Amino acid sequence: MNFKEICDRELKESEGLKNLLKKLEDVKGKRVLLFGHDDPDGTSSASIIKRVLEKKGASFVHTVFPEGFDVFPYEIEAESKYGPFxxxxxxxKGSKDGLDKIVEMGLDTxxxxxxxxxxxxxxATLFNSLLTKRSYCSGSYLCLIVSTLLGCVEPIDExxxxxxxxxxxxxxPTSGNFGGADFVKPWIEEIKPRWENLFKEIPGTATLFDTAQREKTTLLSQIAEVYFAVTGGAFQYFYPDDPILGKLNQPLLCFEENLKLNTKIDKLKKVNSLEDFMKLIDKREAWQRAYDLFKRNWSDVVKKMETAVPIGRANDATIYLFVSDKLPLIPMVGGIALAEKVKKNADGEGMIFMINTEITSQGKLGTHFSLRATSDKIHVGKICQASAARLNEVFNNPTEISGGGHPRAGECRTRNAGVPHGIALYHGISLLRELLELEAKRSSWTDSDKKRAVELGIAS
Ligand SMILES: [Mn+2]
Structure with a gap:
């Protein structure tokens, strides 16, 4: 199967995609509000779709990267001064039924x-690759499919x-993973010869994306890491006190410079190092600053993570606990630190439960549970979902308190709900206690024990 066939199959099998393409064919003269996730995939996705909208004749595209994953009607209202749309x-961004609420507000979505x-x-009209049961990909790859099917695609989209x-x-790429064989891999094989510079291995350094090994990387991973630092990586790692970055909206700083790369495509295809790449960025001083601050934070957090404590085992995986105060980069460093702990202590497999505090955009103190696992033995996304459910039983604020994720990565945050940190901490630990107690009597589970074990991710 080649990329064209992948696009055609998607068009045939995804009703949402079909309807979405029809609407994008019909944007001539329209005013569009575009939201992207505030991370590298979000700014890349928004870049591809902004070009599509402009090529199809949209009269105005206002692009915003709101904090957080889901879309809420109040975030749309906050942009009304740029409207009407x-x-x-x-x-x-998240595929949640909140998208329907925006349609109910009278805005086609x-x-x-x-x-x-x-x-x-x-x-709302939704194109989500999980509806057609495709293997894991990125938002940007789906945007590329959209752009290709609309005849808008150009090299910068790649x-x-x-x-x-x-x-x-x-x-x-460094571990030979080029994505699902039925979905992403054929495309990578097609375009790889055109972007050899990005795929070439660089020995001696590892980025936050080199989780399978730590001995080498690629220029693609290095550039993606810079994008992570500049956008704030969906965790709002911003630097409000920095004299340069403090005055800028970081996701927009990434997006706007990324858009300009379209005019420098010939040079982009020839970059052979991160230094070469940075020369293409007009606001490189700000980009470099974000990257330097990120790297400094990274090495600090790696050191602190050494104090994570093993507290027990469940479903043949060791559970580590780490508690910290307003530490950045916890989720990314956690995964890598966990892999090193598990290897060093010969645990086989492991999971880390990290409890951190954070200052929210409204200046409140929030609690962040960040969980990582080396295998699917403990489904950490489910633990995060159960944590949020527990906290919402007490605080009933699901707009602010949310949690979920994948088997190997999950987050739960109290955000602006005003949950005292001690209470959040208590509920996190008591959930861990419940999990360990359940594990201890695994051989004599009742039906309700089994049900709870599934909810807590230690059985399927
Ligand atoms: Mn994404």
């Missing part, structure tokens, strides 16, 4: 997403799709 497009589905979306795929861990 005829169309709302969301890329690489399109969404392109590769994340798990939460609730049934009935009114670069953007690659950044999103790499930054969302959909491909890992």
């Amino acid at each position: 005829d169309l709302f497009v969301s890329v690489d 399109l969404a392109i997403d590769h994340h798990f589905l939460m609730g049934e979306i009935k009114k 670069f953007d799709a690659l950044i999103g795929l790499k930054a969302d861990f959909a491909i890992d």
